[in-house]
Amino acid sequence: MALTGLAGRHSDAAPTAPPPAIELRGISKAFGPVQANRNISIRIAKGTIHGIIGENGAGKSTLMSILYGFYRADSGEILINGRPTAIPNSQAAIRAGIGMVFQHFKLVHNFSVVENVILGAEEGALLRPSVDKARRLLADLARDYELDVDPDALIEDLSVGHQQRVEILKALYRHADILILDEPTGVLTPDEADHLFRILANLRDQGKTIVLITHKLREIMEITENVSVMRRGEMVATVRTAETSPEQLAELMVGRKVLLHVPKGPANPGRTVLEVRDLRVRDDQKVERLKGVSFAIRAGEILGIAGVAGNGQSELLAVLGGMTNGTGSVTLNGAALPLSGHGCNGRARRQAGIAHVPEDRQHLGLILDFAAWENMAFGYQDDPAYQKNALMMDNDALRRDAEGKIARFDVRPANCWLPAKSFSGGNQQKIVVAREIERRPDLLLVGQPTRGVDIGAIEFIHKQLVALRDAGKAVLLVSVELDEIMSLSDRIAVMFDGRIMGERLPAETNERELGLMMAGIPDAEARARAGSGAAAGAAGAAATATAAAAGAAGAAGPAGTAGTEAGA
Amino acid sequence: MTKLPPWADLVLVPVISLILAGFFSALVILAIGQSPLEAWTVVWTGAVGSAYGWGYTLYYATSFMFTGLAVTVAFHASLFNIGGEGQAQLGGLGVALVLLALPWPHWTLALPAAMAGAALFGAAWAAIPAWLQATRGSHIVITTIMFNYIAAAFLIFMLVDVLRPAGSMDPTSARFPEGAHLPAFNEIPGLNLIFTKGVPANVTFFVALAACVLVWLLLWRTRLGYEIRAFGKSESAARYAGINAVRITMITMLISGGLAGMMAINNVMGESERLLQNAAEGAGFIGIAVALMGRNHPLGVLLAAILFGFLYQGGAELGLWTSIPIELRIVVQGLVILFTGALDMMVRMMLAPLFRARREAVA
Numbered sequence: 001m002a003l004t005g006l007a008g009r010h011s012d013a014a015p016t017a018p019p020p021a022i023e024l025r026g027i028s029k030a031f032g033p034v035q036a037n038r039n040i041s042i043r044i045a046k047g048t049i050h051g052i053i054g055e056n057g058a059g060k061s062t063l064m065s066i067l068y069g070f071y072r073a074d075s076g077e078i079l080i081n082g083r084p085t086a087i088p089n090s091q092a093a094i095r096a097g098i099g100m101v102f103q104h105f106k107l108v109h110n111f112s113v114v115e116n117v118i119l120g121a122e123e124g125a126l127l128r129p130s131v132d133k134a135r136r137l138l139a140d141l142a143r144d145y146e147l148d149v150d151p152d153a154l155i156e157d158l159s160v161g162h163q164q165r166v167e168i169l170k171a172l173y174r175h176a177d178i179l180i181l182d183e184p185t186g187v188l189t190p191d192e193a194d195h196l197f198r199i200l201a202n203l204r205d206q207g208k209t210i211v212l213i214t215h216k217l218r219e220i221m222e223i224t225e226n227v228s229v230m231r232r233g234e235m236v237a238t239v240r241t242a243e244t245s246p247e248q249l250a251e252l253m254v255g256r257k258v259l260l261h262v263p264k265g266p267a268n269p270g271r272t273v274l275e276v277r278d279l280r281v282r283d284d285q286k287v288e289r290l291k292g293v294s295f296a297i298r299a300g301e302i303l304g305i306a307g308v309a310g311n312g313q314s315e316l317l318a319v320l321g322g323m324t325n326g327t328g329s330v331t332l333n334g335a336a337l338p339l340s341g342h343g344c345n346g347r348a349r350r351q352a353g354i355a356h357v358p359e360d361r362q363h364l365g366l367i368l369d370f371a372a373w374e375n376m377a378f379g380y381q382d383d384p385a386y387q388k389n390a391l392m393m394d395n396d397a398l399r400r401d402a403e404g405k406i407a408r409f410d411v412r413p414a415n416c417w418l419p420a421k422s423f424s425g426g427n428q429q430k431i432v433v434a435r436e437i438e439r440r441p442d443l444l445l446v447g448q449p450t451r452g453v454d455i456g457a458i459e460f461i462h463k464q465l466v467a468l469r470d471a472g473k474a475v476l477l478v479s480v481e482l483d484e485i486m487s488l489s490d491r492i493a494v495m496f497d498g499r500i501m502g503e504r505l506p507a508e509t510n511e512r513e514l515g516l517m518m519a520g521i522p523d524a525e526a527r528a529r530a531g532s533g534a535a536a537g538a539a540g541a542a543a544t545a546t547a548a549a550a551g552a553a554g555a556a557g558p559a560g561t562a563g564t565e566a567g568a
Numbered sequence: 569m570t571k572l573p574p575w576a577d578l579v580l581v582p583v584i585s586l587i588l589a590g591f592f593s594a595l596v597i598l599a600i601g602q603s604p605l606e607a608w609t610v611v612w613t614g615a616v617g618s619a620y621g622w623g624y625t626l627y628y629a630t631s632f633m634f635t636g637l638a639v640t641v642a643f644h645a646s647l648f649n650i651g652g653e654g655q656a657q658l659g660g661l662g663v664a665l666v667l668l669a670l671p672w673p674h675w676t677l678a679l680p681a682a683m684a685g686a687a688l689f690g691a692a693w694a695a696i697p698a699w700l701q702a703t704r705g706s707h708i709v710i711t712t713i714m715f716n717y718i719a720a721a722f723l724i725f726m727l728v729d730v731l732r733p734a735g736s737m738d739p740t741s742a743r744f745p746e747g748a749h750l751p752a753f754n755e756i757p758g759l760n761l762i763f764t765k766g767v768p769a770n771v772t773f774f775v776a777l778a779a780c781v782l783v784w785l786l787l788w789r790t791r792l793g794y795e796i797r798a799f800g801k802s803e804s805a806a807r808y809a810g811i812n813a814v815r816i817t818m819i820t821m822l823i824s825g826g827l828a829g830m831m832a833i834n835n836v837m838g839e840s841e842r843l844l845q846n847a848a849e850g851a852g853f854i855g856i857a858v859a860l861m862g863r864n865h866p867l868g869v870l871l872a873a874i875l876f877g878f879l880y881q882g883g884a885e886l887g888l889w890t891s892i893p894i895e896l897r898i899v900v901q902g903l904v905i906l907f908t909g910a911l912d913m914m915v916r917m918m919l920a921p922l923f924r925a926r927r928e929a930v931a
Contacts, residue, residue: 032924323807347810356808364808367801374794379809381794392789 019082021046021178021209022067027076029062036062038233040076044178044226049200049210051220051241054230055253055426055454060213063230064180068100069093080178099171103183105163107155113166114138114151117173134173141172145202146195161192168199179203180211185219190308190482190515197223215253215454217246218483229253254456262462265470267490270299273474274320274443279328279339281315289315290326291498297443302465302475304489304506306482306514312498313478314359317447320476321356322349333442350379355436357429359447359478365432368421372411373402375420376435409434410460426457433461443474450484462488482511496520572916572923578868582861582908584915586875589907593900602892614885615878623753623767624884627839628851629877630769631656633776634831635855636862636869637783642824643864644787645816646800651697651712652828653852654719655690659829660836661726662689664843667744668731675771678748682837683775683830690829691822693719698821702814708821720846727845741843750838770838776873779827780866786823787866796820828852854880857901860909872908879904 020043029037036059044050054060065071067078069087078085080096087093093100107116117138118130135151142148149158149165158166164184171179181200185193200210200223212224220227221241228238229252237252250258274297281290290312297303307313319326325340332352338344346356356379358364366375377386377398385401388394402416409430411423420428429449436444446465450458465488469475479485485492486506494501494517502523504514513530517523572581594604615625635652642649649655666685672678697711724739731741752770753763763769787793799806799816806813836847854876861875862868883897907915 321808322810345810345812346808350810358808360804363802363804365805367798367805369801370798378798378805381791381809387791392785393791393794395789 018046019079020044021081022211023079023082024063024067025077025079027063027066027073027078029066029071029073035233037066037073040230040235042228042235042238044209044211046081046209047204047207048225049204049212049223051212051214051224051227052230053213053215053217053220053227053249053253055215055456058230058253059233060230061182064100064182064211064213067093068098068180094174094176097175097177099168099174099176099179101164101167101171101179101181101184105167107163107166109156110154112152112154113149113158113169116155116166117151117170119170121174137173138169141169144206145199147172147199159192161188161195164188164192164196165199176208178209178211180213182213183215184212185214185216190480191519193219217249217455220249221246231255250455258455258459261487262459262466264466264488267301267469268472269301269490270472272296273299273333274476275329275331276320277329279316279319279326279330281312281319281324281326283315289498290319292328293495293498293500295493295500295503297474297476299442299474300469300472301490302469302477302488304485304492305476305478305495306485306492306518307480307495308518309480311495311518313495314447315498316495317356317359317445317476317478320349320354320445321358322346322354346379347382350439350441353442354445355439355441355443356445357432357436357447357449359451361425361428361432366420366428369419371417371419372406372423372431373399373416375431376402376405376416378435380435380439405431405434405438408438409464424454425452426454429453429461430457433464437464437468440468440471441473443476444468445476445478447478448480449477450479450481482514485514486511494518502526572919576919576923577916578863581912581915581919584919585907585912586904588911588915589900589903592903592907596899596903597892597896600892600896602890607886607890607892607896610885610889611879611882614889615882619762620765620767621881621885623763623765623769624881625874625877626753626773627768627770627834627877628880629873630773630776630834631831631848631851632854632858632873632876633780633869634834635828635852636858636873637779637855637866638824638826638828639855639859640862640864640866640869641783641787641796641827642820643859644793644800645796645820646803647698647701647817647820647824648709649694649712649821649824649828650709650856651694651715651719651825651852652831652855653848653850654712654716655693655825655828656831656848656852657716657719657723657846658693659686659690659832660843660847661723662686662829663832663836664731664741664744665689667748667837668742671745672747674747675750678745678837679750679771679775679833682748682833686829686832686836687826688829690832691826693829694821694825695818698818698825701821702817716852723843724845727843731843739845743842744837748837749841750833752838768839770834772834772838775830775833777870779830780870783827784866792819828855854901857905857909860905875904876901 022044024040024042027037027040028035040063052060062071066073067087069089069092072088078087085096087096108119111119114131114134118134122130124130138151147165147169149162149169155163155166168179184196188196204210212219214220224241226238227241227244227249229236229249231253276296277294279290279293280288283289293312293316295303305313305316315324318324319339320330322345325344327339330337330339332354337349337352349356362368367378370378377383380386381393386393386398399416406414406416411427411430411434420431423431433449449461449465453461465475465477477485477488489506491503492506492509492514493503494514496518497520501517501520510530513526516526516529521529597604597607613621615621635656638652638655639649662685663682666681667678693715697708697715700706700711701708727739727741732739733742750770750772753759753767754765756771787797795811795816798809799811799813803813831848831851836843840847858869858872858876862872879897879901883894883900886892886896887894
């Protein structure tokens with residue numbers, strides 16, 4: 001493949017250029033029998049944004065932890081700005097000018113922004129001088145990089161996007177020239193992600209070096225100059241972003257051809273399965289989170305709910321799944337579902353024919369300490385098939401059942417005795433999806449089905465959802481990933497502030513229009529504004545050229561589909 | 569952190585913890601000018617050196633098994649039941665009321681009835697904190713602790729004003745009918761060949777063993793146990809699964825309180841044969857240590873209960889045969905709890921590098 005040539009050209013060019021900001025030579029790291037990093041060499045040029053992609057467990061985080069001094073490599077060499085540098089701990093990393101923004105922020109929630117920024121970097125016994133200095137610096141940084149955060153706000157009062165900015169500020173306050181971000185957009189809304197990318201671009205333009213670890217191809221394509229792909233502990237390729245494509249990167253990551261877009265035929269909607277009218281939900285503080293939502297889903301149809309996280313989608317799933325109370329009317333196959341009282345619980349909903357893949361698999365969908373076989377029955381522990389007699393459960397039946405699902409859904413490792421927490425995110429999600437889909441529910445509620453899931457598993461899960469639809473079941477899909485909504489849904493409803501702003505057919509809308517509605521622009525206005533933009537192009541769908549083109553590659557015809565399947 | 573192999577986790581860590589506890593106990597004994605070796609000899613021979621010693625060790629162990637199981641069941645629902653002491657006291661009241669109500673003809677009839685009384689009263693005493701936790705969110709640690717004091721005061725009232733036979737100066741109930749006498753080990757055919765002298769260990773020991781098995785079955789073989797453990801691991805996931813939090817909290821605490829209450833058939837029915845003040849003698853609290861050391865598993869509880877029975881009996885012997893004060897047994901128990909429960913992670917952290925090195929050597 002031409003890739004090695006590309007990488008080679010890249011390194012040939014290096015001697016004339018200034019030394020790379022980071023150079024790793026032959027880094028290896030093993031945890032017991034697991035070789036997390038194997039002989040990794042990489043050069044990251046100064047003043048660039050360098051993406052590192054790979055599936056979960058490919059060794060990205062281990063590599064960055066070595067660079068940040070959390071782990072010590074078994075062998076290999078680290079050069080910072082051309083100088084060999086030992087990084088035995090994170091203090092040494094900071095001294096070498098490396099800053100790290102973790103996926104899970106390390107902030108003190110009841111401290112203010114400025115207090116968090118100086119924490120661990122205070123100068124002297126008195127706080128005042130450090131605080132004043134930090135405050136001045138924060139003002140400068142806010143101006144230079146669009147990194148504005150109220151210095152006196154408490155962390156717990158800040159949105160996730162702002163908290164992330166505080167993490168970046170912490171690194172910059174410590175004079176970081178190299179900034180490593182681990183899955184930075186996993187927790188951000190599309191708007192916040194765009195803002196983050198502007199910040200990163202500003203930082204790069206000022207000469208900082210950014211390492212972006214992600215598994216989202218879209219981000220890599222959007223913002224990086226170079227991208228390195230990791231697979232099973234090895235660095236399989238480093239390429240210029242401009243000279244590659246998402247399809248090629250996906251293939252490098254997974255080691256086989258991957259369908260980025262789900263092949264699916266036209267929907268065949270049947271009778272109405274779910275009808276929701278004027279559904280309202282209040283949270284514990286009596287704040288109305290769902291403000292009168294109405295929609296219907298028919299058999300053999302996927303309804304996608306698009307929206308920025310926190311606009312009532314979680315409450316919608318919770319109330320339909322029987323986890324919270326609400327008011328209004330919900331009918332399933334013509335029968336009213338109770339929205340409060342004893343009949344409103346997850347058990348009753350399952351008996352009525354609703355299955356639920358929750359948004360948060362770790363806190364809702366799984367008991368992390370339970371073995372996979374116990375989790376495969378979670379929520380269905382009442383099922384007569386799982387009982388030995390009136391008192392005892394038939395654990396053998398549970399295990400047989402789990403082994404079947406593990407085989408059919410290709411859960412790895414295929415060991416039903418392992419606790420759920422030992423599986424990767426994608427395989428955890430497969431456990432939940434297998435459990436819920438194999439019930440053949442009349443209605444499947446799915447929240448963020450592919451959040452934190454690696455690309456191979458995403459493909460698999462999407463196929464399963466389409467297969468369920470084709471089997472004549474109704475699917476309610478909630479996702480903050482617009483790509484996912486666009487490619488899976490037969491109809492799209494956009495939620496904003498607890499209301500449905502409007503419905504669209506995927507073929508008749510584009511990301512711009514949906515984005516406007518997600519920002520609260522009313523239906524007609526969004527149509528008008530998006531329409532004028534789209535009119536410039538040949539068709540409305542042209543605005544999503546990349547998505548549509550990639551989609552066409554997958555769904556163009558039976559021949560194309562067959563080709564990619566054979567590749568897999 | 570490196571994960572230890574199961575055998576190290578289940579055997580090596582507790583053994584090292586115990587050795588450490590023994591070492592520091594020896595230092596304490598040295599510090600008060602006594603010989604640790606002599607003390608150890610007395611404890612060992614007194615607790616397990618003779619059938620007579622075993623008769624006491626197992627008697628104490630029986631009580632600790634019940635209270636340890638009570639803590640274990642609640643723990644799996646993430647409920648910390650500190651109220652075993654009060655529930656055991658109320659269990660004693662239940663036993664007394666049942667046994668004094670009828671002239672029981674034979675212990676085989678009296679035992680099930682007394683067990684029901686003990687469990688019912690213990691469960692009822694746990695039900696109030698459970699209800700407050702389930703519906704009002706009052707923390708069960710606080711409420712169950714408080715209920716221990718209420719139980720103690722309530723028992724004094726019952727003994728002084730209700731159960732005390734007319735004319736008696738002693739705040740105790742009347743003696744239970746002869747027919748309610750539980751066979752001690754020295755009265756059980758077969759066992760009486762080993763236990764020749766009168767010992768307090770009685771048939772309740774076998775009830776406790778059965779309780780260990782039943783609790784294990786409950787937690788790992790029934791749907792209720794599945795739901796209890798799921799609820800204990802993640803309340804939010806339990807809600808997702810449609811597990812009713814109020815129901816699980818109530819049922820778990822009723823079972824837990826019932827188990828703690830059942831301890832009374834050992835001490836009240838089996839040993840004193842009338843209801844005394846402070847009959848539980850702290851066994852409710854020791855149950856917490858037993859559950860902690862037994863890793864909240866019935867088999868572990870069984871072993872830990874025997875260990876604590878050994879310490880209890882051995883400690884009493886110390887007070888009897890040496891000039892070491894009997895209070896020292898509380899010090900030793902404290903050290904055992906400290907090392908096996910609280911400092912357990914320390915031992916693990918010390919062992920982890922050894923196992924890591926070994927694994928790397930193998931690899």
